[in-house]
Amino acid sequence: MTTLALIGAGGKMGCRITDNLVKATHPVHYVEIYEKGIRNLEKRGLKPTPQSEAVSKADLVILAIPDIAIGKVSQEVVREMKPGAVLMVLDPAAAYLGQLPEREDVTYFAAHPCHPPVFNDEVTLEAKRDFFGGVAAKQAIVCALIQGPEEHYELGEQIAREIFAPVMRAHRITIEQMAMLEPTMAETISSMMVTVLGEAMEEAVKQGVPYEAAKDFMLGHINIQLGIVFEKVNPFSDACLVAIEYGRRAMIREGWKDLYKPEKVYEQIDVMLHPEKLRDLKLEG
Missing domain, CATH: 1.10.3640 (putative oxidoreductase fold)
Known part of the structure; x- marks a missing residue:
């Protein structure tokens, strides 16, 4: 089974992902350092795992943190990742600017939600009011394999479909196209x-x-x-x-x-x- 580490699990973006991952079958380590985020995890019956412990055990690490912090945090995280693991970013910005550290034995993957479309077939009030997606409304996603073996694309898309669920389709593009x-x-x-x-x-x-x-x-x-x-x-x-x-x-x-x-x-x-x-x-x- 694929072991995941979610960095920023109790933040605004992290909570939406956490709520989907608790429904999955993967072992997940939830990483959060801020008091408010820790309280958000506690409300969900979850306890944070120290970053170094979570990352060293993970097959795939998700950075659910603000774009402006990805460059700095990725330096710490990638250093602790095991060979062959995957780092998933949820925005192309840092990768496009070349802020991810150089490490050839780690895969870099980017995924981003398209958000529920204006024209849709949603019928429930919850889905109609789910403007961002990841809760009740169906949405598409875009994915890019930035570096790493081809077989890791399938793994990345699978996890992206789970964290942004419900997903109706996934588009494979390049990081340049995502930007x-x-x-x-x-x-x-x-x-x-x-x-x-x-x-x-x-x-x-x-x-x-x-x-x-x-x-x-x-x-x-x-x-x-x-x-x-x-x-x-x-x-x-x-x-x-x-x-x-x-x-x-x-x-x-x-x-x-x-x-x-x-x-x-x-x-x-x-x-x-x-x-x-x-x-x-x-x-x-």
């Missing part, structure tokens, strides 16, 4: 645009539109717009196409797709892990 999906597509672009949608609604409210009317109007139209763009349910009207072009010229700078260039992806991740660098970046154009 393009997050942060570039999902955070730099998509999350930014969604915050602008929220600001647009708030501006309408400031101009006198009742809040509930503005919210209903915005969310209803977003639903249609997503259906048109991603499900091809209907084309935009001619008048709407004109408005779209007007908005594009007013709000979107030329060359924004350069964000997908490798050097720009690297820059985005570097700034995310070192927020102080954002102050000095020249992004206006």
Whole structure:
């Protein structure tokens, strides 16, 4: 059986994974050093295992910790891992920046949830309100074998399916492609645009539109717009196409797709892990 070590088991992300792993058949060592996290484990009837003990016994180690800490923590963890073991990271950032330590006899694997899709067949209230996934709503995941033997991909995907369950499908991609999906597509672009949608609604409210009317109007139209763009349910009207072009010229700078260039992806991740660098970046154009 595959023995697991979950680092950060009592944290925000770790608790969601812990709740799934307690249902699995694998032996699991839960590692947590912070008092709040330890209390979260106690609520689940679990006791933390010291990191060195857990890692040295594990066939697969999961880092459920913030991206900014992965570089430092991985140095400690990888040093204690046994030959042939697998280190799983849940975000491509640290691996893409080359922050994982060099050790050829340890496998590096990355997995990340896609989160439950907007268009789904969920019927229970619990699943409908499970926006992040890993509880009741089905989601897809993406996986990448960064280094190590090919047979370790299957093991990594299997564990990823368990920690992010229920999983409807898994996509195998490269770590470079995962970095393009997050942060570039999902955070730099998509999350930014969604915050602008929220600001647009708030501006309408400031101009006198009742809040509930503005919210209903915005969310209803977003639903249609997503259906048109991603499900091809209907084309935009001619008048709407004109408005779209007007908005594009007013709000979107030329060359924004350069964000997908490798050097720009690297820059985005570097700034995310070192927020102080954002102050000095020249992004206006």
